[in-house]
Amino acid sequence: MRLYNTLTRQTDSFSPLRGNTVRMYACGLTVYARGHIGNFRTFVCLDVLRRTLKSVGGYDMQQVVNFTDVDDKTIAGARKAGLELRAYTDQYIAAFHEDTEILGIESVEEMPRATDEANLEAMVKTIERLEQRGHTYRSDGSIYFKISTLPSYGKLARLDHEGMQDGARVDSDDYAKESARDFALWKAAGPDEPSWDFGVGPGRPGWHIECSAMALRLLDGAPIDIHAGGVDLVFPHHENEIAQSEGSTGETFSRFWFHVEHLLLDKGIKMSKSLGNVLNVQEILGQGYRASALRYVLLSTHYRKQLRFTWESLAQAEESLRRLMD
16 A cells, blocks of 8 residues: 655555554644634544554554644633533544544544543653653743754755744644644643643643644554644644653654645635634535535545535535446
């Protein structure tokens, strides 16, 4: 089997590193809203990859898809809704399970939450190893990753080292795509924010450390076989995951990187929660379309090419499905 690898920018021969089991991690939803069909383009494509690895490759699967249930957006959403963080995120996790079942997406072996205690402990242990290896510094109660300590930083996104802002810190979980800066591993507890203390001081994890720790804990250490997600995660999220994981273990984090391109609206605009221009699975069904037609549309263009969604394409998918069924 051959698979395009974002890290090498070429199609490479693939087989699992350990025995017959593919150990694959995919970034799941940040659960501050219901997932939209742009998110589900990624999950449907990953479902096809999973089924192909099993049915064509003959491999066993150990796949992890996480829920990011603590970050700037989930905290702000819970505060606005007047709910505890867990109760607020529970509703969107339940909605994700409902939508994946409707779209015929197979269940995976592990679906951890960032705030599970075992995962928080793993994050702190990763941070402690990074501190021991000289990759961190502390400021105002927070712990940051110093990107200048890792010469390979930027290899996935092919970043220009000239443009890296050594010593410039970023606290936000969602920051400018073109700005490579030292990022927060552990954030000092803010007023009325959830906080944990497992040995590095009271606070909460930064977004990036969550996935590094969960992938390494649940997939039995580095290197894992495949790390997957939407193309918008290449930088900063996946680049920072590599920095944390390889900085703490001294080993390659993931052998293959698999990224799914954006879903665009009719005018060529990316569908995004932050832009407020989203459609979710339930809204598509509410217009009288079948879930199978939506899945058909989401698979109608190669996963590494942008897909333009229109209502006309959905109607055409319905007609194509009728012909197949007939």
